[in-house]
Amino acid sequence: MLTGALTLPTLETPRLRLRWMTEADIPALFELFSHPEVTRYWSWSAYTERAQAEKLLENIHKHFAERSLFQWGYARREDDRIIGTCTLAELSGQHRRASLGYALNHAHWGHGYGREAVARVVEFGFTSLELHRLEADVDPRNTGSIRVLEGLGFQHEGYQRQRYFLNGELQDAVLYGLLRPEWRPDSAAS
Template sequence: MTINMNDFPVIETKRLVLRQITKEDANDILRYLSDEEVMKYYGLNPFKSINDALDEISWYQSIQNNKTGMRWGITLKEQGAVIGSCGFHNGVSQHFRTEIGFELSKDHWGKGIAFEAVEAIISHGYQHMNFQRIEALIEPPNQASQKLVEKLGFVREGLLRSYEFTDGKFDDLYVYSLLKQDFDRTKKS
């Protein structure tokens, strides 16, 4: 299996342009990743400085360079500013699987933007990156993300107990999965 992550694909939807995030986007990233509500289930503390945002951008670049993931900046068409991100990480090419992650500036919650962006990258992942399985790991209190992935056809497979250690505590995570054939079936109906 080959996952081509060298050329960064720009994905356009009805309202959005999903594009590569660069150092020039650091102020936008800092703006929404410094918000406690946005970061509540992110697994990191709210960002405090531009260096935190630059470190995050470096991580996006490293997962792409290591061919274990790809992260898109979410922008509204004709506005350019990054208002969130979504993408794949922890990819395991020999097993044709990856994990998905996403977050969005609070100003844009409840408008269907995250759904539109995540649906687009899932479609791209199945069509161009040769995935068979996409997983989502979500904290039980994060009901908005659970609803989003369930609307996309993800199935909750179980609970990973004390799976992550963040902010001085262990967090449980629900594991969800979406198989290529299930996504294809929901797209046809």
């Protein structure tokens, strides 16, 4: 997948640019992941130190080099400041599948930016990467995230009880999946 590429390709949407992130984006990454609402159902607790964002960027670059993780930052076209990230993880060329993750700076919630970015990455996964299956798991209380997935056609596939211990509590996970033949390309248009 993306053989030989040193960075992720830039993806465009009507309002956003999804792009490779560099050291210059560390303050924006820190701001994104230091808000407790953003990490309420996330796989780690809110950042408290800039060094955590530095480590995140280092891992994003390292795992892209291994082709196990594609994590774009996304910014509004007008200022190019990173407001969120969108991820294809657990990439498997053999099984043609990946898992999807996404987050948006809390200050920008409620304007559909998250959905717009995710839709573009779904499109990239099914077209450019020729994946067959995308999957995601989400806390049942994470209504905004569930709306994003269901709006893109993801199907409810299961429920795992107390799958995570995060933010001091056991959390359930709802499993979602979307297959290439079920995907409607028009859902990518925001």
